[in-house]
Amino acid sequence: MEPLSHNIKHVAVIMDGNGRWAKQRSHPRVWGHVRGSAVVSHIVQEADDLGIEALTMYAFSSENWSRPQTEVLVLFNLLYKFLKKERARILKNNIRFKIMGDISNLPEQTKKLIGQLESETAHHTGLKLTFAFGYGARAEIAYAVNRFMKANPGKDITEDALNEYLMIPDLGDVDLLIRTGGDHRVSNFMLWQIAYAEMFFTETKWPDFTITEFRYIIEQVAKRERRFGAVAPATSLQDNIIVARENQRILRG
Template sequence: MPIKFPFTKSKKQTLNRTLGLDYDHIPKHVAIIMDGNGRWAKNKGMPRIAGHKEGMSVVKRIVRHASDLGLHVLTLYAFSTENWKRPKNEVDFLMKLPVDFLGTYLPELIERNVQVQTIGDVSLLPPHTRKAINEAIEKTSKNNGLILNFALNYGSRFEMVHAVKEIAEKVEKGDISSDEVNEDLFSSHLYTSDLLEPDLLIRTSGEQRLSNFLLWQLAYSEFWFTEVFWPDFDESHFEKALCDYQNRKRRYGGI
């Protein structure tokens, strides 16, 4: 289990205490759909890639804050299986972002005891993207702080179909019986098999849909939506989402 970073007095004083956030009961796993980069850029008369570049700076700040707060897992929806449909120049730029991000930020991630992981079919990513990701995973593999989990070339329906195929093959081979197929077994065949399910999903830019993201894993997660575009999202918005989460009662179908 990842360790939680204890606050120093100076760190506590820098956080937004006016929101009433309980720093001793931070959700363990937060997932974020980082939406609105293109619209943010368009509103400023800039190309879409400028929004993605600015969004990368926000990722750095939110990762730092999540680490300081003691989250166990932060999952970021970085590139979906549907994003390949975007213009080639935009896709090419998006494929360079992990290289730039990890190339400049990896030393700090190592120092902060952050462990980099990915979910999705990364085998289809360009070689330079895979190389940067694999290097980050390898160099942070022994860290036991925040798990920074990037969803890259990720699609939840593909993930679930893949899991069904793996289980069906095991049943056909006689390795397991159909009676053994249950929710736990299914979950063990997902990309997230070693992770806690998200407590909270955040989506920026005003959209209120899941967009094929963690459809199984988000079954009992709390959702938090904001009109703020991802490049304008900051630590105060993040804390507001956590505070709202803490004020909800999770019943899991009970009373």
């Protein structure tokens, strides 16, 4: 498959629909998480193949702690298994791996594995792969503001300064946010970084999400005109005439 030409550098993904996917098949919710974990590997590889610079995946939100303990424990176990299984591929492909969020409640063996993989890949210059785990965007913004105030007592915070005090500053702004599963909301995910992101909501539940659909979304969003609050300049003589006449009308009152 030919690589795509696109201008999308940072993709964030809300992997939703695992539980509903399992329920539709009369299985426990955790079965959907197990099937969904296999999809992650394929999407990471495809993002790397497409030349995307950063891929941030919402694996576990700060609100997810309220889920049944058995489901939470399965998610912990899946994270550990994923890291063990994918470690060789991550190292081979020059991928930089990081976790963004509060992992203090993870099992010690998982925290140790995360620390090792983050250390081993810290110098890597390829895809920046980030898992948001135990993460909430409002908490991240509060974290950034508190860090700034502690380091700069009495000074006013600016947008640029806040950027520098986020959990992983060099991820930069999100260009494209994808949410699977049919819901049309951002669920407290990277609220600061998605200020000008393009949004794509798909009905496909995460266990059914494919690299073909991922590639299709990248291709479609790359065609959109991103103006970042500005407007495109006039592109024809007729446009210029209309603008000139409207300016004259305004000046005449």
